[in-house]
Amino acid sequence: MLIRIGNIADHVGESVKLGVWLYNKRSSGKIQFLQLRDGTGFIQGVLVKSQVAPEVWERAKELTQESSLYVQGTVRRDERAPSGYELDVEDIEIIQIADEYPIALKKHGVDFLMDHRHLWIRSPRQRSILKIRAEIIRAIQEWLDGQGFTLVDPPVLTPSACEGTTTLFSTDYFDEEAYLTQSGQLYMEAAAMALGRVYSFGPTFRAEKSKTRRHLTEFWMVEPEMAFTEHDESLRIQEQLVSHVVQHVLESCQEELKAIDRDITPLERVKPPFPRITYDEAVELLNREGMPFEWGEDFGAPHETKIAESFEKPVFITHYPAKVKAFYMKPDPSRPEVVLCADLIAPEGYGEIIGGSQRIDDPKLLEQRFAEHQLPRDAYEWYLDLRRYGTVPHSGFGLGLERTVAWICGLDHVRETIPFPRMMNRLYP
RNA sequence: UCCUCCGUAGCUCAAUGGUAGAGCGCCCGGCUGUUAACCGGUAGGUUGCAGGUUCGAGUCCUGCCGGAGGAGCCA
Incomplete structure (x- = not known):
């Protein structure tokens, strides 16, 4: 059963499955941070290369902005997270790799935003x-x-x-x-x-x-x-x-x-x-x-x-x-x-x-x-x-x-x- | 309907009438705690459209198209 990010506080320590979109991604050579959203909230998913299966690591690398996916991971409290919680990602099931998304995480003009x-x-x-x-x-x-x-x-x-x-x-x-x-x-x-x-x-x-x-x-x-x-x-x-x-x-x-x-x-x-x-x-x-x-x-x-x-x-x-x-x-x-x-x-x-x-x-x-x-x-x-x-x-x-x-x-x-x-x-x- | 301002790369913007550029995004590479991450590299253009002035127009002039803010009117 899918858990919603809005209720994530009730699942600390559990391994849960979420249906999400990728809002943004930041990565280093051996760690990836996935900013995930599901409509009820935002949570950061963390993948450490040495701790996940190689195919999961590769799937995460493929994800583009606004790609849709199911993610399985363990909920953890973390003071560094804006929402107070993070997800240690264990598995990723890609629903779709999204085309290049028009709206960047930068400033846009009114007309462009209204068209989109x-x-x-x-x-x-x-x-x-x-x-x-x-x-x-x-x-x-x-x-x-x-x-x-x-x-x-x-x-x-x-x-x-x-x-x-x-x-x-x-x-x-x-x-x-x-x-x-x-x-x-x-x-x-x-x-x-x-x-x-x-x-x-x-x-x-x-x-x-x-x-x-x-x-x-x-x-x-x-x-x-x-x-x-x-x-x-x-x-x-x-x-x-x-x-x-x-x-x-x-x-x-x-x-x-x-x-x-x-x-x-x-x-x-x-x-x-x-x-x-x-x-x-x-x-x-x-x-x-x-x-x-x-x-x-x-x-x-x-x-x-x-x-x-x-x-x-x-x-x-x-x-x-x-x-x-x-x-x-x-x-x-x-x-x-x-x-x-x-x-x-x-x-x-x-x-x-x-x-x-x-x-x-x-x-x-x-x-x-x-x-x-x-x-x-x-x-x-x-x-x-x-x-x-x-x-x-x-x-x-x-x-x-x-x-x-x-x-x-x-x-x-x-x-x-x-x-x-x-x-x-x-x-x- | 009227007044003011703006149209340049996918996006945000530069460019004194004299070689069209940067940042971001995309793509490639690097990075073990990033917060719009960062660093290096590649590609990316009919400067809204049509005329005009000029040796030369992204730049000046006219018209048109599109957009923004405001007025009137209203919630």
């Missing part, structure tokens, strides 16, 4: 990031499930835009045009009226010609939607969710965070409550900090970074002007020119990771908004129905997974947070 993304993800750094991504997903679902949320899957193919502003990917749907979803939110509002507290987790598509470190054309969002929930309670849920995710990663991904060299001190501070400032206060802050900004505009990336610099934790910016936000957001009853919404801005310049709001529950007002935004009413009759048949106060938000992963991992681009990123100039591999 299918191989790049084997590297320790990329492997660690994908592992952290998986733990972030686990933490999100674990927390929401524990709070009584039900997972509901909205459609990916949709008949028309949810918000109508951004560019959509279109596709043939028999005799009509369909679009890939840019948000499941409206469907999740329907689901919340059926199940109370719900969330979706899935891919989202935006055909925007954005070329920045924060943009992908295909990315994953978590979109909770909550019936009988007002804006303030939604913010409390958001800060608890984000804090749980960060603390879970700190506990369960210590090795990976170390492997990618993430400074975890800013992450350790991420606990509720998060600071809240209004849009008005944010505008004041920007002007005070020497970044002139006019009330009524929407913030750009440099503004978000400047605001975030004033806080040690993620910060909520609330009560934006209605005209810069989506049509479905509920106006503040005491001040109808602003809406009950909040963007959560991550620290360290990572920008917006959550956008959320309380939704309009009054059917008359929602119809008025449809008219103001010149939205096709017939396509949204079903959405208006939600307000006609037992409307309730409800709120929801969308959390961008890749931006959250980039922030927690401390990456300078979201393209490393997803196995196969889709961007304006990238559809391969």
Whole structure:
């Protein structure tokens, strides 16, 4: 039976068999060091010429980078090894001698690495990031499930835009045009009226010609939607969710965070409550900090970074002007020119990771908004129905997974947070 | 869509308008504790494409193609 490197500590002193790839090899005339990986970890295999069969020694010499093999050896504790363990190799069964591997253990350019993304993800750094991504997903679902949320899957193919502003990917749907979803939110509002507290987790598509470190054309969002929930309670849920995710990663991904060299001190501070400032206060802050900004505009990336610099934790910016936000957001009853919404801005310049709001529950007002935004009413009759048949106060938000992963991992681009990123100039591999 | 920058060996990069080079990788040889090992050697080129200026262009000019960073928009 094969043992996995991740469990190697349980087999000290035993002779075990591993299925591995050769990550790297160093050799002298009479000793060879094989850097082996199996997806769960790395371990160094040691062969001393005088202590192994001649044919095993020769097989080890043949191995090239990323060759696949079964290796039999005895596990030994060794203080010199980065992982604390080494394998004294006794036998080698070659599965394949790999062709010359394109990715050297040296610096490469972004374009070259992206062209070889299918191989790049084997590297320790990329492997660690994908592992952290998986733990972030686990933490999100674990927390929401524990709070009584039900997972509901909205459609990916949709008949028309949810918000109508951004560019959509279109596709043939028999005799009509369909679009890939840019948000499941409206469907999740329907689901919340059926199940109370719900969330979706899935891919989202935006055909925007954005070329920045924060943009992908295909990315994953978590979109909770909550019936009988007002804006303030939604913010409390958001800060608890984000804090749980960060603390879970700190506990369960210590090795990976170390492997990618993430400074975890800013992450350790991420606990509720998060600071809240209004849009008005944010505008004041920007002007005070020497970044002139006019009330009524929407913030750009440099503004978000400047605001975030004033806080040690993620910060909520609330009560934006209605005209810069989506049509479905509920106006503040005491001040109808602003809406009950909040963007959560991550620290360290990572920008917006959550956008959320309380939704309009009054059917008359929602119809008025449809008219103001010149939205096709017939396509949204079903959405208006939600307000006609037992409307309730409800709120929801969308959390961008890749931006959250980039922030927690401390990456300078979201393209490393997803196995196969889709961007304006990238559809391969 | 706009702004800025970059395209030279498999990879990362040098080369004042004057003989296209280095390091790494591959291959060969050496080395009994290597950590991106090290040491010696071999091979490796239509300088992104098309024009132009010049005695002479990797280098200067124009256009195109590809890429990167940013803006707008958003998560």
